[in-house]
Amino acid sequence: MSALNVRFRVDFNRACSLGPGKISLLRTIGDCGSLAQAARILGMSYRRAWLLVANLNKMFDKRVTTSATGGRRGGGMILTPFGKSVIVTFQRLEKDLARRANPRLALLSKHVAIRDKGKTNLPRRAMSRRG
Amino acid sequence: MSALNVRFRVDFNRACSLGPGKISLLRTIGDCGSLAQAARILGMSYRRAWLLVANLNKMFDKRVTTSATGGRRGGGMILTPFGKSVIVTFQRLEKDLARRANPRLALLSKHVAIRDKGKTNLPRRAMSRRG
Numbered sequence: 001m002s003a004l005n006v007r008f009r010v011d012f013n014r015a016c017s018l019g020p021g022k023i024s025l026l027r028t029i030g031d032c033g034s035l036a037q038a039a040r041i042l043g044m045s046y047r048r049a050w051l052l053v054a055n056l057n058k059m060f061d062k063r064v065t066t067s068a069t070g071g072r073r074g075g076g077m078i079l080t081p082f083g084k085s086v087i088v089t090f091q092r093l094e095k096d097l098a099r100r101a102n103p104r105l106a107l108l109s110k111h112v113a114i115r116d117k118g119k120t121n122l123p124r125r126a127m128s129r130r131g
Numbered sequence: 132m133s134a135l136n137v138r139f140r141v142d143f144n145r146a147c148s149l150g151p152g153k154i155s156l157l158r159t160i161g162d163c164g165s166l167a168q169a170a171r172i173l174g175m176s177y178r179r180a181w182l183l184v185a186n187l188n189k190m191f192d193k194r195v196t197t198s199a200t201g202g203r204r205g206g207g208m209i210l211t212p213f214g215k216s217v218i219v220t221f222q223r224l225e226k227d228l229a230r231r232a233n234p235r236l237a238l239l240s241k242h243v244a245i246r247d248k249g250k251t252n253l254p255r256r257a258m259s260r261r262g
Contacts, residue, residue, distance in 0.1 A: 011136040061244040
């Protein structure tokens with residue numbers, strides 16, 4: 001049986017939370033060096049991506065991104081060292097929690113009756129567009 | 132510093148997931164013995180609650196709820212032993228994962244700049260209605 005996917009979300013307090021959505025946006029910005037391109041890749045509006053990044057930059061006492069104006073990649077957006085450490089912390093923890101959760105969910109997993117329909121590797125978003 | 136709240140969601144596969152929403156619905160049904168009342172308590176529509184329970188009952192090869200027709204609480208809904216075990220498994224795991232996550236998020240937590248605004252114990256839903 002393949003490993004279960006365990007996603008998690010941390011509420012630092014009622015006004016301040018961090019989950020898979022913000023982390024994947026940060027990671028994609030880090031990969032492509034542009035907010036607009038990251039939004040396109042993730043299929044979200046530029047406005048939504050902008051608001052999420054603005055929220056992240058307010059959430060901590062250090063910025064997670066900075067603009068790369070004037071450099072070779074002028075107009076882009078890059079991650080700060082703190083932004084990178086947020087991703088790394090989250091991803092390490094996610095792996096660790098999934099490893100821990102898997103054996104404890106094995107019994108429930110045996111009773112799962114709904115199986116994956118397709119044999120494709122389409123992402124969830126593409127799957128739901130089909131129906 | 133108070134403990135962080137860590138919520139998690141398990142994807143058994145692409146068509147089948149279990150998270151805090153379904154678990155709190157199940158727990159509330161178990162507490163009050165009625166789907167309609169559970170929906171009211173959680174502030175969700177009866178239709179949404181009904182769909183979530185229908186999904187849970189299809190998701191596993193055992194039912195999680197059963198109707199309590201004919202008994203003293205005729206017309207109600209009660210949890211099956213399997214339904215109860217789903218809740219217990221999830222909640223134990225949630226506690227365990229939170230305990231494990233807390234020390235590893237301490238460093239990020241120190242940098243959180245947005246603090247809780249109010250000193251009330253209002254739930255999240257009530258807070259957001261204020262604005």
